[in-house]
Amino acid sequence: MKSKSISLNFIMNFLLTASSILFPLITFPYVSRILGPTGTGAVAMGTSLVSYFTMVAMLGVPTYGIRACAKVRDNREKLSQTVQELLIINLIMALISYAAFFLLLVLVPSFRAESGLYTICSVAVILNVIGVNWVYQALEEYSYITFISVLFKALGLGLMFLLVRNSGDVLWYGLVTVVSSFGSAVFNFLRLRKLIDLHPCRPWNFRRHLYPIFTFFFMSVATTVYTNLDTVMLGVMKNNEVVGYYNAAIKIKTILVTLVTSLGTVLLPRLSYYYEQGKEKEFIALVSKAFSFVLLFSVPCCLYFSAYAQPVVEFLSGPGYLPAVGPMVILMPTILFIGLSNITGIQVLVPTGRETLVLRSVILGAVVDFLLNLVLIPSLGASGAAIGTLCAELSVTLLQFWYLRKLLMSIAKTVELKELVITVLVSCCVLWLLSGLHLYSLFWQLAVTAICFFGACAITLLLCRESIVMSFLQKLVGRPS
Numbered sequence: 001m002k003s004k005s006i007s008l009n010f011i012m013n014f015l016l017t018a019s020s021i022l023f024p025l026i027t028f029p030y031v032s033r034i035l036g037p038t039g040t041g042a043v044a045m046g047t048s049l050v051s052y053f054t055m056v057a058m059l060g061v062p063t064y065g066i067r068a069c070a071k072v073r074d075n076r077e078k079l080s081q082t083v084q085e086l087l088i089i090n091l092i093m094a095l096i097s098y099a100a101f102f103l104l105l106v107l108v109p110s111f112r113a114e115s116g117l118y119t120i121c122s123v124a125v126i127l128n129v130i131g132v133n134w135v136y137q138a139l140e141e142y143s144y145i146t147f148i149s150v151l152f153k154a155l156g157l158g159l160m161f162l163l164v165r166n167s168g169d170v171l172w173y174g175l176v177t178v179v180s181s182f183g184s185a186v187f188n189f190l191r192l193r194k195l196i197d198l199h200p201c202r203p204w205n206f207r208r209h210l211y212p213i214f215t216f217f218f219m220s221v222a223t224t225v226y227t228n229l230d231t232v233m234l235g236v237m238k239n240n241e242v243v244g245y246y247n248a249a250i251k252i253k254t255i256l257v258t259l260v261t262s263l264g265t266v267l268l269p270r271l272s273y274y275y276e277q278g279k280e281k282e283f284i285a286l287v288s289k290a291f292s293f294v295l296l297f298s299v300p301c302c303l304y305f306s307a308y309a310q311p312v313v314e315f316l317s318g319p320g321y322l323p324a325v326g327p328m329v330i331l332m333p334t335i336l337f338i339g340l341s342n343i344t345g346i347q348v349l350v351p352t353g354r355e356t357l358v359l360r361s362v363i364l365g366a367v368v369d370f371l372l373n374l375v376l377i378p379s380l381g382a383s384g385a386a387i388g389t390l391c392a393e394l395s396v397t398l399l400q401f402w403y404l405r406k407l408l409m410s411i412a413k414t415v416e417l418k419e420l421v422i423t424v425l426v427s428c429c430v431l432w433l434l435s436g437l438h439l440y441s442l443f444w445q446l447a448v449t450a451i452c453f454f455g456a457c458a459i460t461l462l463l464c465r466e467s468i469v470m471s472f473l474q475k476l477v478g479r480p481s
Contacts, residue, residue: 015150017258019149025316027157033318034167034169035169036244038241038244039244040173040244042170042240043121044243045231046174057096057097058090059093059214059217059220064209065083065134068212079195080201084201086213094129117174121174152179156179156180160180222366223365230369230373230388244321245321249324256335286347287348296420300453302333304449304453306329309328314442331390334389337394340397349403357403361396361400365392368388369389373388422460434452
């Protein structure tokens, strides 16, 4: 298989990430005003609930499948056999998940009352399975992934404005959410025949996948606990209105985390391939660049969105969502923690076959999150859930850093920390200067301050000749880096 350009892959994945950001930026301000906190909270509750059943159906395949397929991507027969084995496992687990899901709808009165919405949301389970996105990621088919995903997000955008017109259109909102997020799975499945052989590649060997799959599955369980349990616990211990406020803060955090981790999505298959081929020098170089990227992007984002949390929430969701400001500020440091743990866990430990260490760290995070939610949600509500998530992400990051302390000590020498410190100091000065600026329009307030703040960061990095910025600039003007 011809190796694809990491730069091209990153550009394509960045466009995909940008579309994932643009869709909620356009739709959520509209939907939050039409449906209100209760309506958006109901859909958030439904998608969070379904995410548990999706997790069971997928087991650990979304991450393990990338590594397994990347290692055999040069052999079509082995690749076909691997994909078939993993897909069959997913289909069997999907049947089990649906059986448990509909049993839960019957047995739990509060879930039964929302059975129509939750059933619509549950379509995501089968679409995740047949979408086999992990195959396309392993083969670095980012151009296709980007095109088909953007197409369905554009379709979802049109359907949103067409179908969601008043406060009673909660079911339509749930349907549009599923279509825009997972509708491309149908085309992924139909196109699969171009990448692998569909005739049975026997003998199938399911057993070889079971240990790593269940390791990744338990990682998913623990991760899902501290990424979705806060929403579910808020819904159970408080109400949908509080979930709606918290969901507004989570959406903003999720957008920023998606940007920070976008490079990791591209690097996982390549790092797995380098490790399998014994290319240690190339492996270390890519990991070092990933650390620099995360630090340079996440730290300024944490500063800006903490300082302008209120206008951001008010602009995106409306003045009725101001209780989301506190949770949003608390959640901002998680952008940095998730970015760092994405490198140490998904980009280093997973490609090198040490996923059990990742599992230990996310179990720690899940336990921390659950216990803090239990204690803090009754008194602090959404802010208590945010504190639980913050502490969970910090604990995950610190434990993974401990596991990789020797490697990180060597990588730290190559990360340009001086440039980062200078950029942070400059950005803090810019924030102080902008604090007295108050424009009548929220849009112009955010636009002007964001351009000034991030522009100052970019200029500072350019003047410091930071390597990633200079490399990007050289490629932009067509010079070899």
